[in-house]
Amino acid sequence: MSWNDFAVRLVLIVLIPLIGIFLGLLYKGFDRKITAMMQSRIGPPWRQPFRDVRKLFMKENIIPDNAVPWIFNGAPIAALVATLVALVYLPMGPFEPVMEGYGDLILVLYLLAIPAVAMAFGGLASGSPYATVGAQRELVLMMSYEFPLAIAAVTIAWKYSSFSLGVISSDPVWNNVGMMGGIGLALVLTTMIAVLPGELSKIPFDQAEAETELAGGILVEYSGRNLGIFYLAEVAKMVVVGTLMIALFFPHNISSWYSFGGPEFGGFILADVGADILFFLLKLLVIIFGAVSLIRVAFSRFQIDRASYFYWVPMTIIGLLGTFLVVLEGVI
């Protein structure tokens, strides 16, 4: 690694998490506005999440008397850091992952599990019965959706014989399968779409927070800065999960179909890069709209055992069936 290369990466590692948080807050504002419109409400302005974060960081940070302070304070930071680290291992738009070669899909999946675990520990350490119930639910839910998620990831990786996200996103997986494999991939995609609301703790899988049941559950004792950090982790996770889905299933770029031409910089055609970035943002928007906003307004909250059953039985079966079809086609 040359010094020049090192410097570029260093800058990007600082920059990308900031961009991720910004995009997350922007999309959260979009999600809230569009949800409100679908529910025939007016809704908050799109910049409300930015205001929320600003206000949360200004508020007093209360630590309950019977909490374990170092876990209670450490959990939000662990959640945010893990989410942001995952971002630099993900390909975004036309760019390869910044840390390509130093970590792959498996690392990303592990990093994605950390925020949920951190939230559960934070909940357990806050010493409130509501948070305890919420933490138990969060862990149950995590154990339920991790397997279907792993099925989706492994199926794609098997197709490329590689866990590297740079390799996977360089060529859309749909180009490499025939009819049967296509059906299999569609099934795996269904599983992935079903995992998204669970991964992001949105209705119908928001049992851990469940406002009307547990009054905020896992986050009931959190306030001020700690809650603000959790808020940032949540919005960044939305971007991470969306980007992961794009990298696995829809890494298409406009530049591969059409080139605008024009000035170049460092091997990139600027107009094409711009188009690709816009296309990437649009894809992210569609995924967040479909997997978060649309599902959020169309369902009620499941009971925890039903949610767990949903992931363990129907979704796992659909995912495994998809994998089987993809592998079968590859073998024949």
Added chain:
Amino acid sequence: MRNEGKDETTYEVPIGPIHPALKEPFLIKFKIDGERIVGAEAHPGMNHRGIEFMGMHRNPYKVIPLSERICGICSIVHQHMFVTAVEHAASIEPTNRARYIRVIMSELERIHSHVLWAGVAAHEIGFDTHLHFTWMIREKVMDLLEYITGNRVNYAMWTFGGVNRDIPKKMYPKIEATLKYYEELYGKLEEIFLGDPSIRLRTIGVGVLTKEEALNLCGVGPTVRASGVRKDVRIDQPYAAYGDLDIEYQLPSLYGYKDTGDVFSKTLVRLKELVQSIDIIRQCLDQIPNEDINSEPKMAATLNKLKKADGEGIGRIEAPRGEAFHYVRLKEGKEELDCWKVRASTYNNLATYAPMFMGEQIADIPIIAACIDPCIGCMDRAEIVDVNTGKRWEYEHEELQRLSVKKTEKLLGGLKR
């Protein structure tokens, strides 16, 4: 945790006094094993405002607006009951037209209350889309109530011997338009609350109250009609103009469903009562006689009569939540009420919580708590406070029974003497 060598796996989760699942201050302590409820204990008394005490220091006319403010939703119910009770005590007869107007207003409020409840129920199971939908369509009936009375919530419509405002012929088209609006939307409501798979998942088989339990615990209103109990004051003891109208007990079995008594049946009963209310209002508009709206327009004359009256009266009506009553005692020569007692439907229905909660999950607490349509503001009428020590408590069943037996014995002893 170890407890006397036995494995203790249950823990306690308090829901309340302030909790998003409850719309008013109220406390239920749950014993939870994992996600299952193994014990529930209700602790009312957090929303006691001493309204009855205030009422006993005012003349009856001043108590009418006060009685409206017992509850935020069923303000008509409480003024209706209070006015009926006082009329009963002082032998005042309202005119027939006033009786019909009272029915129309009561049924409009029933529509309002049931649509509002449906929204709350949807919110409790995390389905906010339907909360916003039902609360949007609720605006129409509130607009109509405002059109008729001038107010959205506290209508100030009742007075002794009749009503304060007439519903003239020119208001009929707007009333009819609103009724039509709800008739057209009813199909959609039914589709949402009886057909939506994710709502059915949360309501069918949840919070079951068997017919036997419903009878034993003396539940009232839609809560027990869903279990198949034929109980409706409008039919059992008709008041106002209900005797002239064609009404039927709304049971799930009337519509080809089983009287299971779960949350689904309770939703069904409430939705069907919405249709019934529309029908009742139409009947009223057809039959309403043309006469004065008040049998004694001069307030001073009535007040004078009330001052001379001596006796007790009971106002017993079917509120949207079930049977409720007011008890009033007037004493000759005394301008204020001698005694005023309010018993709202939630007081009875609270007892039905116990069998409904048992064995269900934490996730079902909000919807079961909401399924009786609790109104704590109406219900909280008594809390015992020892003024000397500042100690507060509530009487338990055994204690009350013991006191009751003691009182009876004392009275019997008095007779012997």
